[in-house]
Amino acid sequence: MSKPLILVSNDDGISSRGIRVLVELMKEIGEVIVVAPDSPQSGMGHAITVGNTLRLDKTDIFGDVPAYKCSGTPADCVKLAKHHVLTSSKPDLVVSGINHGGNTSISVLYSGTMSAAIEGAIEDLPAVGFSLCDYASEADFSHTGEYVKKIASEVLYKGLPKGVALNVNIPPKRNENIKGIKVCRQARAKWEEQFDVRRDPTGRKYFWMAGNFVNFDRGEDNDEWAIANNYISIVPCQYDLTAHHGISFLNDQWEL
Amino acid sequence: MSKPLILVSNDDGISSRGIRVLVELMKEIGEVIVVAPDSPQSGMGHAITVGNTLRLDKTDIFGDVPAYKCSGTPADCVKLAKHHVLTSSKPDLVVSGINHGGNTSISVLYSGTMSAAIEGAIEDLPAVGFSLCDYASEADFSHTGEYVKKIASEVLYKGLPKGVALNVNIPPKRNENIKGIKVCRQARAKWEEQFDVRRDPTGRKYFWMAGNFVNFDRGEDNDEWAIANNYISIVPCQYDLTAHHGISFLNDQWEL
Numbered sequence: 465m466s467k468p469l470i471l472v473s474n475d476d477g478i479s480s481r482g483i484r485v486l487v488e489l490m491k492e493i494g495e496v497i498v499v500a501p502d503s504p505q506s507g508m509g510h511a512i513t514v515g516n517t518l519r520l521d522k523t524d525i526f527g528d529v530p531a532y533k534c535s536g537t538p539a540d541c542v543k544l545a546k547h548h549v550l551t552s553s554k555p556d557l558v559v560s561g562i563n564h565g566g567n568t569s570i571s572v573l574y575s576g577t578m579s580a581a582i583e584g585a586i587e588d589l590p591a592v593g594f595s596l597c598d599y600a601s602e603a604d605f606s607h608t609g610e611y612v613k614k615i616a617s618e619v620l621y622k623g624l625p626k627g628v629a630l631n632v633n634i635p636p637k638r639n640e641n642i643k644g645i646k647v648c649r650q651a652r653a654k655w656e657e658q659f660d661v662r663r664d665p666t667g668r669k670y671f672w673m674a675g676n677f678v679n680f681d682r683g684e685d686n687d688e689w690a691i692a693n694n695y696i697s698i699v700p701c702q703y704d705l706t707a708h709h710g711i712s713f714l715n716d717q718w719e720l
Numbered sequence: 721m722s723k724p725l726i727l728v729s730n731d732d733g734i735s736s737r738g739i740r741v742l743v744e745l746m747k748e749i750g751e752v753i754v755v756a757p758d759s760p761q762s763g764m765g766h767a768i769t770v771g772n773t774l775r776l777d778k779t780d781i782f783g784d785v786p787a788y789k790c791s792g793t794p795a796d797c798v799k800l801a802k803h804h805v806l807t808s809s810k811p812d813l814v815v816s817g818i819n820h821g822g823n824t825s826i827s828v829l830y831s832g833t834m835s836a837a838i839e840g841a842i843e844d845l846p847a848v849g850f851s852l853c854d855y856a857s858e859a860d861f862s863h864t865g866e867y868v869k870k871i872a873s874e875v876l877y878k879g880l881p882k883g884v885a886l887n888v889n890i891p892p893k894r895n896e897n898i899k900g901i902k903v904c905r906q907a908r909a910k911w912e913e914q915f916d917v918r919r920d921p922t923g924r925k926y927f928w929m930a931g932n933f934v935n936f937d938r939g940e941d942n943d944e945w946a947i948a949n950n951y952i953s954i955v956p957c958q959y960d961l962t963a964h965h966g967i968s969f970l971n972d973q974w975e976l
Contacts, residue, residue, distance in 0.1 A: 509795070510765030510829045518915075518927040539765070539830075543913045544927065570842065573766045573959055574795075586826065586910055618974050628966040645976040649962040654842055657799045659774075671774040671800065700966025703829055706905040710884040710956025718874050720901040 468494040468556035468620050471584075473541045475505040475563065475576025478525060478533045482562035485605045486594065487526050489612050490559060493620070497555075498531035499545040501538060501576075506565075508576040510583075511537045520544055538580035546587055557620050558584030561594035562612065564603060568595075568633045568687040569651035569679070572701060578631055582703050585629035590619045592629065597691050598636035607642060608634050611696050615645070624700070631699040635691050646695040651686035653679040724750040724812035724876050727840075729797045731761040731819065731832025734781060734789045738818035741861045742850065743782050745868050746815060749876070753811075754787035755801040757794060757832075762821075764832040766839075767793045776800055794836035802843055813876050814840030817850035818868070820859060824851075824889050824943040825907035825935070828957060834887055838959050841885035846875045848885065853947050854892035863898060864890050867952050871901070880956070887955040891947050902951040907942035909935040 470490045474483040478500040490496045502519075519535040532549060534541045542558060560580035567575040577593040584591025594612055596603055615632055624630065631650075635642060657675040664670055679688050690697035714720070726746045730739040734756040746752045758775075775791040788805060790797045798814060816836035823831040833849040840847030850868055852859055871888055880886065887906075891898060913931040920926055935944050946953035970976070 504771070507768045507770035508765070509767040509835065511767040512763045512765065512830050512929070514763035514830075514929060515760070517918075518929065520925070520927060540929070543929065544915060547913050548915050548917075548927070570959065572961055573838070574768050574770075579765065582829070618976075622973050625963065625966050625969050628963045628969075630966075631961075647967050647970045647976070649964070649967065650960050652960075657803050659800060659804050661804075662773075669776075671776060671804070673768070673770060673774065673796070673799070698970065699961075700963040700970060701961040702963035702966070703826065703961070704906050704908075705828055705887075705955075705957040705959070705961075707881065707884045707956040707958035708905070710881050710886075710958070711903050711905065713881050713884075714903045714954065714956060717878050720874075720903070 469553055470494040470496050471545050471555040471558045472496055472498045473500045473538055473560045473580040475501065475508060475538045477501050477504045478523065480564065482564050486559060486562050487529055489609055490616065493613060493617055496529050498526055498529060499534060499541045499549055501541060502533035502535055505537050505576045507574050508537045508579065509574050510539055510579040512539045513537060518544065538576040539583045542580050542583040555589055557616060558589050558591040559594065559616060562605060562608060563595035565599040566595050566597035566633050566691065567593065567631060568691055568697065569653040572631050572650060578701065581629040582701065585627055586703060590624045592616065592619055592632055594632045596634050604637040607637050611645065627702055627704065628700045631701050633687055633691055633697045635694050638694060640694055642696060643694050646690040646697055648687040648690050648697045648699050649685055650699050651679060651688035652681040653677060653688055725809055726750040726752050727801050727811040727814045728752055728754045729756045729794055729816045729836040731757065731764060731794045733757050733760045736820065738820050738852065742815060742818050743785055745865055746872065749869055749873055752785050754782055754785060755790060755797045755805055757797060758789035758791055761793050761832045763830050764793045764835065765830050766795055766835040768795045769793060774800065794832040795839045798836050798839040811845055813872060814845050814847040815850065815872060818861060818864060819851035821855040822851050822853035822889050822947065823849065823887060824947055824953065825909040828887050828906060834957065837885040838957065841883055842959060846880045848872065848875055848888055850888045852890045860893040863893050867901065883958055883960065884956045887957050889943055889947055889953045891950050894950060896950055898952060899950050902946040902953055904943040904946050904953045904955050905941055906955050907935060907944035908937040909933065909944055
């Protein structure tokens with residue numbers, strides 16, 4: 465039986481440490497091809513490049529693993545991979561990451577890591593985004609390997625429901641071992657932004673976004689709870705945004 | 721009773737025709753303030769500006785309507801409006817658009833117009849994104865006014881469920897009058913991308929994204945059907961992406 469074909473992308477850019485870790489792990493379970501942004505794309509959400517050109521260049525950054533760097537967003541990378549790079553074969557799995565920093569709860573919306581995975585799901589490909597809840601550039605990835613391989617293998621061999629991509633978050637390396645894997649819902653939480661107001665050298669104002677994460681969710685079945693309690697969280701995500709309870713609300717309450 | 725405070729944003733940029741139409745309409749029902757991107761942001765999805773600075777400058781482009789142009793994305797505009805511009809008052813309504821081009825079905829994911837509205841919902845503000853299904857720069861907006869005002873007024877006076885923003889699409893101006901408003905679900909459809917491969921003046925390859933829209937949905941309760949049949953579509957959208965059916969799938973089928 466031939467090895468599964470695994471497409472790897474990310475949003476921190478092709479030269480980040482997290483994608484190097486992910487490529488090494490995926491080589492153990494499949495044949496790997498990389499199409500990833502040539503520069504960091506954090507916070508890009510599900511952006512795509514319309515009204516502008518895209519570059520795609522081969523790179524030997526991963527040795528004998530075929531790899532391409534792209535000037536676009538993570539979603540662009542998956543689109544280009546499918547329609548330009550992998551024209552004669554379809555990947556068996558799309559993985560994105562490992563992100564430097566968590567993508568739990570509301571962060572899934574802003575996450576370039578997850579946009580690559582969701583783009584996979586739109587293309588009917590099994591897809592997973594992996595994030596390590598540690599923003600440090602020297603973050604320790606050593607505890608992620610066994611879980612990343614296990615989850616990727618489960619997706620390869622058991623599949624996913626149509627239109628679903630997985631958002632996997634991994635707790636930072638702590639003294640205690642990881643307790644296991646929890647399938648979760650997205651926590652109700654948000655960022656309370658603050659903007660630092662500063663002056664540039666000419667005296668003109670500019671802003672830096674800052675903020676605090678606020679968790680409103682007291683449940684124990686959500687991704688924030690899992691990470692806080694040293695479990696890996698898996699949230700199955702869909703790209704159908706329809707709020708079905710909103711349909712009945714509007715039909716009942718409004719006069720249209 | 722004081723007039724409701726209405727925050728207007730968009731993704732085509734502050735100088736586009738669609739936002740001018742929306743500002744004029746909102747002035748009829750409330751007090752208006754504009755915070756919008758200083759340049760086109762189409763396809764930005766739910767991108768935010770992290771790791772980079774933001775500019776925000778007052779402009780008199782709308783006469784006596786207070787207005788600010790922002791160097792960031794539509795989501796940045798709503799965040800800056802809430803946390804920096806409107807620090808002493810909370811908008812009663814956030815509206816985004818009117819977009820030059822449709823944001824039905826899967827396009828909601830890539831839509832900067834809807835990201836401004838969803839950002840409103842995250843901030844617990846009633847919010848609506850309006851899009852006209854006509855990409856032409858000279859598109860006729862004359863049939864949109866009565867419906868845009870009606871929907872904005874319904875949201876102001878009847879409210880929306882928590883965490884829900886509305887995705888409103890308006891058919892292009894046709895010979896026949898609009899038949900009415902339909903509350904819909906997001907259609908199952910996608911873009912089949914193609915990439916035009918070209919050469920720059922130095923001979924280096926570059927790509928333009930192109931593609932065809934493919935609708936897999938045969939239902940009559942979705943937004944594509946509504947637009948094709950000359951109805952305005954309203955899809956209530958949520959930012960909780962959890963695929964709850966995926967949770968039971970993983971718990972039943974996987975060995976974790």
